[in-house]
Amino acid sequence: MLEVTGDNPFRIRAFFNAARAVEDLSDDLKQLLDSGELINVRGLGKSMVAHVKSMFETGTFDEYEAL
Numbered sequence: 001m002l003e004v005t006g007d008n009p010f011r012i013r014a015f016f017n018a019a020r021a022v023e024d025l026s027d028d029l030k031q032l033l034d035s036g037e038l039i040n041v042r043g044l045g046k047s048m049v050a051h052v053k054s055m056f057e058t059g060t061f062d063e064y065e066a067l
Contacts, residue, residue: 001064001067002015002067005067014045014048015048017043018043018044018048018051018052020043021041021042021043021044022041022044022052025041029052029056030056033052033053033056038052038053051063051064
């Protein structure tokens with residue numbers, strides 16, 4: 001959706017990399033979220049971890065809904 005709206009290519013890549021990082025996790029996502037260790041996963045910064053947490057808990061996040 002970010003590509004369609006013409007968003008910043010670096011931001012688009014950040015979301016793509018974060019999705020890939022979560023997909024490639026060998027540890028349990030819930031456990032990483034609960035322990036706060038998800039921030040240590042390469043490709044996930046503070047805001048991406050917040051998005052992942054929201055997606056995990058609610059199935060969506062504010063920026064996605066805005067798009």
